[in-house]
Amino acid sequence: MRLKSIRRSKSVIGQDRTRVRCDANGKEEKIACVIGDRSTSDVDVRLRTQEGRDDWLYCHSEILVKNCKYFADRLSENWPTCQILDSRNCVDVYCQELNFDYHVNLIRLLYIVVDSSVDDLWHGVRNSLGILQVAVELGCPQIVTACVNYLEAVTWEEAEEDEILKIVPRMGLQAEPILARLQPVNQSAIVNIFVSALRFATSSPPPQMNDLKSSAQEQLEYMLTEDDDAPLLTADDNIKLEVKECVNRLFSQFNDSLTALFCGSTESLSGAGNIQLFKSYLTDLSWACQILSKLEIMREFVVYWFDASDKIVKVLEQGSSTTEVIEIKLRAIEVTSKVLEAIGYGTVILPTAKRLQVLKVWLPFVRVTKPLIDSVTMNCENAMLLKLDGEMWQSLESTFVSIILALPSGDQAEVLTEWLDNEYMQYPDLTEAFEVWCYRSKVAKRRLSLLEDEHAMTNSF
Structure with missing residues (x-):
């Protein structure tokens, strides 16, 4: 036998x-x-x-x-x-x-009362999926129903999910319940979960919920990201308004904390509670920049950050050189880099005076803070907390150059003179801006004279 x-x-x-x-x-x-x-x-x-x-x-x-x-x-x-x-x-x-064992298992299952009282017969998703294919092929409705009920109820690994997507859609209506969790969600449901997650992500929950908050922020950013697939959410005016309102509430909380620190003692930033709260707000604002950039509504954020820049820098300069305070300075630079990028590449248009002012506030701060961060990163056990992606520093340097080169030549000369006289001229390296300024200045008279001659000739006609 x-x-x-x-x-x-x-x-x-x-x-x-x-x-x-x-x-x-x-x-x-x-x-x-x-x-x-x-x-x-x-x-x-x-x-x-x-x-x-x-x-x-x-x-x-x-x-x-x-x-x-x-x-x-x-x-x-x-x-x-x-x-x-x-x-x-x-x-x-x-x-x-490759389907032989599934045929054997199916024939054995024909001998068993397949009902809700025997849910432990399937021995995993792959086995059940294989039996389901055979049951559909041979016409075994009881077993098909039992397999569908099992597959619809259990969790799947990613590889199993891919296998299900290859096999189940060919089985028709009887297998549709299996695919219910993979069907596109209607826009209304997406909007509801986005708004709920957004409100939580811009709130100030207890410290033990910080990991949940970070996860919500990551998923919100993912929902708006265009990768191999289109963004999960297409933001309309209502969504943008909700985002602005949530960010404004975050700004308001940050501003209250900033004002308290600004009006407090010179050591107010060194308090453990103040440090954690201030760092939390800066981290949230850095994340908010990502969301606002994806939705192309950065202007209000940039204007707010510009208005608060003097006060932010003064508060940060109050703190001692402890690792915690230096980390806060780093978080402030992260936010500033995103604000300056929006200004430097024309996403948000500011008048000349404001562009020059933002350089005068943040360029000296970044110039002095980076060597401090580098020093702590090399010598501190908590160096990982202070690690900023090298591409971020490079991008920030390029942004400074872009903003400088968009200023009137006289203002460029003022910024470059201050850079050349400074002991911290290594970063940001403004050599490119200096070279362009020299070239433009040298050929300016010739270019303008050619334009004047051309204008004169045009008028003579």
Whole structure:
């Protein structure tokens, strides 16, 4: 008897069907219908593969016919059957080698009452998915329903989810419940969860909820990011208004903290509670910049940061050179870099006087703070807290150059003179701005004279 491929699981034992037969005296007796029991079986199921595998399963016609359309058709009087030893019916089932075990498991499941009381038969998503394919192919509605119910209810790993997406859509309406969690969500639901997450992400929850808040911020940014797929949310005016209101509330809280520190003692920034609160606000504002940039509504943020810059720098300069205070300075530079980028590349247009003022406030602060951060990063055990991406420093330097080169030449000369006279001229390196200024200044008279000559010639005509 060739049944090596059949693995009896503990779920199957004790749940086989029974059949009734008469003994020699004509008395009815119940006997168990056990798959593989040649003495009671009346159907031989032969599983065959293209690779030449040929295994036999001894089965019972009433069980196969009742639960499987394929066997019901093959064992009906309208279908010619092949007679073998002791007049057993023989039914061939062709399958691929990789699906062989799933066919064996399905035939075994035909012997089990597949209902809500036996939910532990599937042994994982992949096994259930394989059985489901065979059940659909052979027409086993009970098993299809049970597989669908199982797959719809359990969690999936990413690889399993990809496999489901390849297989299930071809199965039609009967398998649709499995795909319910993968269907696109309507825009209204997306907006609702976005707004709720946004309000939480700009709030000030207890410290033990900071990880939840950071996660919410990450997912909000992801929802608005265009990568291989389009953004999950297309922001309309209402969404933008909600974002502005949430950021304004965050600004208001930050401003209260800033005012308290500005009006306090010179050591007010060194207080542990003040440090943590101020750092939290700066971190949130840095994140808010990312959201506002994606929605192209950075202007109000830039204007606010410009108005508060003098006060922010004075507060930061009050603090001692402890690691915590230096980290706060770093967070302030992160926000400033995003504000300056919006100004330097024309995302937000400011008058000349304001652009020059923002340089005069932040250029000296960044110039002095970076060596301090570098020194602490090299010597401090908490160096990772102060690590700023090298690309950020490079981008900030390029932004300074862009803002300088957009100023009138006289203002450029003022900024460059101060840079050349400063001991911290290594960063930011304004050499590019100096070179462009020299070139422009040298050719300015010639260019203007050519323009004047051209204008004169035009007027003569």
